[in-house]
Amino acid sequence: MLLQDKVVLVTGVGPGLGRSLCRAAAAEGAAVLAVARTTPVLDAVVEEIRAAGGTASAVAGDVTSRADCERIAGAAQREYGRLDGIVNSAFSVGALGAFPDIDLDDWRQALEVNLFGALQLLQCALPLLERDGGGAVVSVNTMSSLGPMKGQGAYGASKAALEFAMRQLAVDLGSRGIRCNT
Numbered sequence: 001m002l003l004q005d006k007v008v009l010v011t012g013v014g015p016g017l018g019r020s021l022c023r024a025a026a027a028e029g030a031a032v033l034a035v036a037r038t039t040p041v042l043d044a045v046v047e048e049i050r051a052a053g054g055t056a057s058a059v060a061g062d063v064t065s066r067a068d069c070e071r072i073a074g075a076a077q078r079e080y081g082r083l084d085g086i087v088n089s090a091f092s093v094g095a096l097g098a099f100p101d102i103d104l105d106d107w108r109q110a111l112e113v114n115l116f117g118a119l120q121l122l123q124c125a126l127p128l129l130e131r132d133g134g135g136a137v138v139s140v141n142t143m144s145s146l147g148p149m150k151g152q153g154a155y156g157a158s159k160a161a162l163e164f165a166m167r168q169l170a171v172d173l174g175s176r177g178i179r180c181n182t
Contacts, residue, residue, distance in 0.1 A: 004029035007080040009072070011035045011063055011121065012090030017140065019045050021087050026054035033076050033083075034058040035090075063090050063117030069124040076128060083128040088118040088139040088162075094154025107154040114158035115165060122169070126178075134177020139166050141182040 008030040012018040019041070022032045026049040034042050034056060042058035049056035059075040061068035076083045094110030095102050118139050129135040144152050145159035162182060169180040 001029035003085075006030045006084040007033065007076060007082050008085040008087060009033045009035060009076055009083060009121075009125065010087040010089055011117075012088070012140075013045055013058075014041050018089045019048075021089055021140075022056065023049060023052075025085075025087070026052070026056060030085075031055040031080050032057075033072075033079060035061055035063075035072055037062050063088075063121050064112045066120060066124070069117075069121045072121065073125040073128060076125065082132050083125055084132070084135040086122060086125060086129075086135075086137045088121070088137070090114075090117055091140070092155075092158075093152070094158065096151045098151060099153055102153065107157065110154040110158040111161065114155070115161045118162060119165060126173075129178055130176055134179075137166070137169070137173075137178065137180045139180075139182040 003025055008025045010018055010022050013022055013034040013036040022034050022045050026032050032049060034045050036042050039060050046056045046058045057079045059072055061072045063069060090113055092110045092113035095106030122137055139162055141163055142159050144156035145163045149156060166180045166182040173180060
């Protein structure tokens, strides 16, 4: 029970990786706050965790919205009174295709979700993490951040930026007891 008595917030909860991350955290003893833009999958994940004897709740929200990120952090405070970890699993691929054919707004969208969404949520939740002595932030990344892949420039660039940001945050927040990894 590696996460016994811990509260873990997971973004990007859908039918795939986000769901698996929630279930894994709950299986290790964490109370899970599941976050996604839509509620049907969230509700199903919460019910699965509760049926298995775990503790979970959900909040619908978009990490690109500052107001939603503040509401998500507030939900962690209201539901559990604390926050010990964040798993940034929300992502956007952006547009797929060769650079000459891409609208740069599609690159911006990938950066908004994959980089700025993760940073914004952390900034809103930082007081909760710090209050109880720190915690952990894990941002899900991809091999696309290490090298170019045909047609995936927006996704790869945003994930490479996320990788660097987590290394920088490890330096900036480590003295506050907050570990940041990708």
